[in-house]
Amino acid sequence: MVGTVTSADHGKPVVGAMVVAADARGDVLAAGPTDADGTFGFIELLPGQLTLAVTATGYRPIALPVEIAAQGVTRTELELSPGLNVRGVVQAAGRPLNDARVTLIDTAGLVVASSTTGEDGGYAFTDLDGGEYTVTAAGYPPKATHLAVHGPGVESHDIELSHPGG
Incomplete structure (x- = not known):
């Protein structure tokens, strides 16, 4: 059996694929x-x-069935799709927020992945399909504030989140 592994997005060979x-x-x-x-x-x-x-x-891993022929050489062409990444930083009060829970949700409302930020407030999701997602971050108890909207609307309604006693 012989084969070739190429990238689905640009058709070039994938070197070192296992x-x-x-x-x-x-x-x-x-x-x-x-x-x-x-x-x-x-x-x-x-x-x-x-x-x-x-x-x-x-790249995203793949697994495909192949029939090895009794005669001759079986040839196969395999395409790998790139695994996309999302990275970012969660902040509070202008500083990176450690231990915040970040969740990635697809358009069907299903949780695709979740992560907890490090001391630098950073999070990362890897090996994703292309498409639309929603990212949510939580790390503080929710806080409700009263807001009255009149005239042209509200230009700036800032909310400072903090842990109880913080």
């Missing part, structure tokens, strides 16, 4: 990285059904 061939039980039959032109090859595979799993830094 390709693993496994049988129906999940036992690894062969494994190895792609070379400089994104190709890989396994010569010790017997005819029959197997699964190819491919992983590479910066």
Whole structure:
């Protein structure tokens, strides 16, 4: 079996992608990285059904069924989609907020991922599909304030959040 791994977004070879061939039980039959032109090859595979799993830094992993032919060389082309990243900083009072809970929600309202900020207030979500998301951050108890809106509206309604006793 021989194959090529390319990037779905620009069609270029993915160098150093790990390709693993496994049988129906999940036992690894062969494994190895792609070379400089994104190709890989396994010569010790017997005819029959197997699964190819491919992983590479910066890309979403894939697993696909492949039928190894009894005669000739089985060829396969695999495309990896890039795994997108979201990074940011949560702040309060102009300072990074440690231990804030950040949640990433998709358009169906499902939680895709969650993270807790570090001392620098930073959070990161990796290996995402492209699309629309909502990001929420929580780290302080909620606070309600009264607001009356008249005339042209309210230009600035600032709310300072803090922990109780803080």
